[in-house]
Amino acid sequence: MKKNKDTCIPGNRVVLVPYTKEHVLKYHGWMQSAELQKLTGSEPLNLDQEYQMQQSWFEDYDKCTFILLDAKSYDGTNDVECMIGDVNLFFNNENDRSSAEIEIMIAEESYRGKGCGKEALLIMMRYGMQELGISTFTAKIGYENKPSLTMFEKIGFREVSRSDVFQEVTLALPLTKGSDKYEWLLKQTNHVQLVQYAHR
Template structure:
């Protein structure tokens, strides 16, 4: 999405920055790991394909992506901006967090789907690639900050989604969901702790579907140190097309 092109989200345990070209080399290295490919249900890509993906994700109006970085130091939160290439240098990168938007399809409805969907659904996923940062509460802190960002910017998210699909008005977000491998008990526990509830049984792919329908809960718990900052790029740095 273009919405977060110039926005970073800072919290006590993590910094989220928009996925830029400068991040692709490290991201590609993460995705070379077969275990991460399996956990994220991703195909192995060439580096060139990964660069193309980054450009596609930025232009896509139904995918919101942030790169997870280590948190800003106490002295680095004072300003209103984050300098690209410093706080998100390769050594600071930890993983990514995403929102995917889809048209809402009610499986219980017998009527033909409307030409202009009134609702859409969002799927949230998170990857902490660096093992040294796992099991320390980082994942929960990141998802909590990401949900807070979605809550505060929901209007803009829906407007961009609608604009791409030539909708006369933005749809409403019906629910959020997460699809997690049944063996990933830590991630399941993480999402449940944030109000998501399991819906149905384990699917054919061995995944558990967790759903958050009470979207008013998104903004009820503001993460410690939460702030939306300007993501500042110098003129000589790579810019998005």
């Protein structure tokens, strides 16, 4: 999505930056992992296909992607060295821009279980609400992905359906302006401000 191409969102644990060509090689390395392919429902791509995918995501009006960086190590120039995962929004219904699917991937194992995924999720939801007009978030999570299911449920997502065929649960969280959950999310992310991303 072009809207976020110049947007950087620093948090306490993670920094969200737009997915650019400089990130593709490391991202491609991650996605050779059979575990990550399974967790994300992805097919392996060759490097040329990965570059094409990055460009298509940039052009896609219905997909918003940020790369996650380790906030403690990031100095504003060392993106690739600090990459730990990504977070995405998908608009699956062209007639309803108020609802989007959200997904999170912490690719670097040493950063899992440390609050990075939760903070990235909350920051992305705030961005989605304030910049993209989203009021309902959904997530599709595999039956076996217990850590993600637990994290989403702790945030307030609730199961709305499940598919034994795809072995996944669909969760949803409506965030009506002024509701307790809406105000809670804003409070959790009140340290967040959008800043200009320095392209290299």
